[in-house]
Amino acid sequence: xxxxxxxxxxxxxxxxxxxxxxxxxxxxxxxxxxxxxxxxxxxxxxxxxxxxxxxxxxxxxxxxxxxxxxxxxxxxxxxxxxxxxxxxxxxxxxxxxxxxxxxxxxxxxxxxxxxxxxxxxxxxxxxxxxxxxxxxxxxxxxxxxxxxxxxxxxxxxxxxxxxxxxxxxxxxxxxxxxxxxxxxxxxxxxxxxxxxxxxxxxxxxxxxxxxxxxxxxxxxxxxxxxxxxxxxxxxxxxxxxxxxxxxxxxxxxxxxxxxxxxxxxxxxxxxxxxxxxxxxxxxxxxxxxxxxxxxxxxxxxxxxxxxxxxxxxxxxxxxxxxxxxxxxxxxxxxxxxxxxxxxxxxxxxxxxxxxxxxxxxxxxxxxxxxxxxxxxxxxxxxxxxxxxxxxxxxxxxxxxxxxxxxxxxxxxxxxxxxxxxxxxxx
Numbered sequence: 001x002x003x004x005x006x007x008x009x010x011x012x013x014x015x016x017x018x019x020x021x022x023x024x025x026x027x028x029x030x031x032x033x034x035x036x037x038x039x040x041x042x043x044x045x046x047x048x049x050x051x052x053x054x055x056x057x058x059x060x061x062x063x064x065x066x067x068x069x070x071x072x073x074x075x076x077x078x079x080x081x082x083x084x085x086x087x088x089x090x091x092x093x094x095x096x097x098x099x100x101x102x103x104x105x106x107x108x109x110x111x112x113x114x115x116x117x118x119x120x121x122x123x124x125x126x127x128x129x130x131x132x133x134x135x136x137x138x139x140x141x142x143x144x145x146x147x148x149x150x151x152x153x154x155x156x157x158x159x160x161x162x163x164x165x166x167x168x169x170x171x172x173x174x175x176x177x178x179x180x181x182x183x184x185x186x187x188x189x190x191x192x193x194x195x196x197x198x199x200x201x202x203x204x205x206x207x208x209x210x211x212x213x214x215x216x217x218x219x220x221x222x223x224x225x226x227x228x229x230x231x232x233x234x235x236x237x238x239x240x241x242x243x244x245x246x247x248x249x250x251x252x253x254x255x256x257x258x259x260x261x262x263x264x265x266x267x268x269x270x271x272x273x274x275x276x277x278x279x280x281x282x283x284x285x286x287x288x289x290x291x292x293x294x295x296x297x298x299x300x301x302x303x304x305x306x307x308x309x310x311x312x313x314x315x316x317x318x319x320x321x322x323x324x325x326x327x328x329x330x331x332x333x334x335x336x337x338x339x340x341x342x343x344x345x346x347x348x349x350x351x352x353x354x355x356x357x358x359x360x361x362x363x364x365x366x367x368x369x370x371x372x373x374x375x376x377x378x379x380x381x382x383x384x385x386x387x388x389x390x391x392x393x394x395x396x397x398x399x400x401x402x403x404x405x406x407x408x409x410x411x412x413x414x415x416x417x418x419x420x421x422x423x424x425x426x
Contacts, residue, residue, distance in 0.1 A: 004170060012041075012232075014043050022172075037164065040081055040132070082132050094134075100116065103141065152212070158215045175230060179256070190405060211228065220243075263341050264337065269332065291312060341373065342387075343383050358377070370387075
């Protein structure tokens with residue numbers, strides 16, 4: 001008998017009929033003798049609807065009250081799912097985050113989990129219940145309701161799995177696993193049987209929407225085995241996300257091609273080439289809570305240099321305005337911007353031990369006359385900035401160049417579980 005945490009996203013519980021389907025799926029797992037904890041999201045679109053109501057009343061509602069409002073979406077879902085389970089003859093008990101005692105800090109709308117009390121969940125499981133816990137929410141030390149931010153239900157599920165030392169945390173969504181790239185762009189994309197936490201974290205940060213980044217960080221830190229599965233298919237093993245162990249030397253070097261359309265590039269031209277200039281440019285950007293991704297500073301000539309960086313496209317105008325304000329005080333010649341770029345990345349732990357990945361990637365793009373504007377690398381990732389109009393072509397070309405349509409010759413190793421003290425990663 002295993003302890004299994006199952007998380008169902010908003011589309012999976014988007015109607016009462018779908019909630020009944022979830023209940024039937026949970027019933028099958030419990031019938032096999034497993035102890036089941038279910039973490040549902042709010043019904044699809046419900047959180048947005050609730051927050052929109054608040055903003056109809058105030059253009060800047062108090063964050064504490066926003067959390068009170070937003071948390072009700074999951075409360076409705078857990079009650080409906082418990083009722084559906086009762087209709088199938090199962091014992092089930094629902095809990096909000098505060099009832100379970102999910103303790104968070106007091107950062108409203110994006111709180112971090114500090115500790116989880118297992119007592120109520122374990123007692124309910126021992127009594128034969130399916131335990132249904134609201135994702136996305138908790139309470140701070142003062143009893144205030146808090147929410148974990150967008151995608152927080154994934155994080156809730158992983159945190160509960162870590163606290164309970166669950167055998168597996170299953171994330172049910174509208175896709176049947178993690179693919180080598182988006183099948184809508186590359187029809188030959190292949191579902192991965194397994195992928196490492198490192199690779200999944202890079203894929204998530206680079207645009208893959210399958211899992212929320214914080215949940216992957218959490219799972220990696222506490223060695224929680226994750227599995228991505230489809231809510232709408234009865235068959236399939238999905239994709240297991242786990243710690244890297246032994247890999248066959250013949251296995252694919254690259255696990256996937258990720259991409260992100262939401263990129264914009266800003267450049268300061270003719271910047272004085274002196275110590276501290278990077279801080280003078282990026283300091284005000286950081287103070288405005290704008291995340292910077294890729295950065296390039298050219299070799300100085302005649303005492304000046306060019307300084308480029310990328311931001312999320314939603315922050316483009318704001319960042320451009322900040323640079324315009326500081327340009328004269330810095331002594332830069334001009335500012336240039338481009339919000340028609342994208343980022344394409346090759347991800348894989350295999351590149352640590354295989355040379356030539358960058359040259360193969362750049363060569364494949366060169367054959368299609370795709371110009372690379374910026375490059376960024378890590379141990380397991382190479383990212384390039386290109387014109388957005390070439391995005392789909394670049395993804396298809398790279399997917400083929402690394403042979404990702406072909407099944408691997410070996411699988412990743414599995415791992416056990418880790419510690420149970422809960423501290424959200426920074």
